[in-house]
Amino acid sequence: MIEYPSKVMKKYTLGSSKESVLEMIPEQSVKKIILGDKNITLVRVTSNFYAFQGYCPHRGAPLYQGSLNHMNEIICPLHQYRFDVRSGEVKAGACPDLETFPTQLTDKGLEISIP
Ligand code: FES
Structure with a gap:
C-alpha cells in the first residue's frame, strides 16, 4: 500500500448524503x-x-470489470489475480499491490482522497 502525506491529497465527494451514497x-x-x-x-x-x-x-x-469474492478480494477479469480491497495487497498472483485511496462515508456523502 502506498501512503501519501495528507497535504498533497485532493478530496472528492460523491453523493450528497450517507443515504444517497448507500442508495x-x-x-x-x-x-x-x-x-x-x-x-x-x-x-x-x-x-x-x-x-x-x-x-x-x-x-x-x-479492475472495475472484476468481481468480489467472499474474502473481500477483487478478482481481476483477465488472469484472475486477487487483491484485498481493504489494503490493496496482492493475495494471488505475482505483481505489485494495488494503490488504494482513503474513503470516508459522511453525512455529506462519500469522501475519497486522491493524491
Ligand atoms: S491483468 Fe490482472 S491478473 Fe493479469
Missing part, C-alpha cells in the same frame, strides 16, 4: 469512477467503501 452504490458492487485524471475502482462491502486503482498492476486489465 446509489448497492452492496457487493464494483464501479468505475473518474476523479480528476484518475480511473478509480470503487467497491462496496456491506456499508464500507474501498477505492483503488482502476487498472490491474499485472497487465492493465480494468
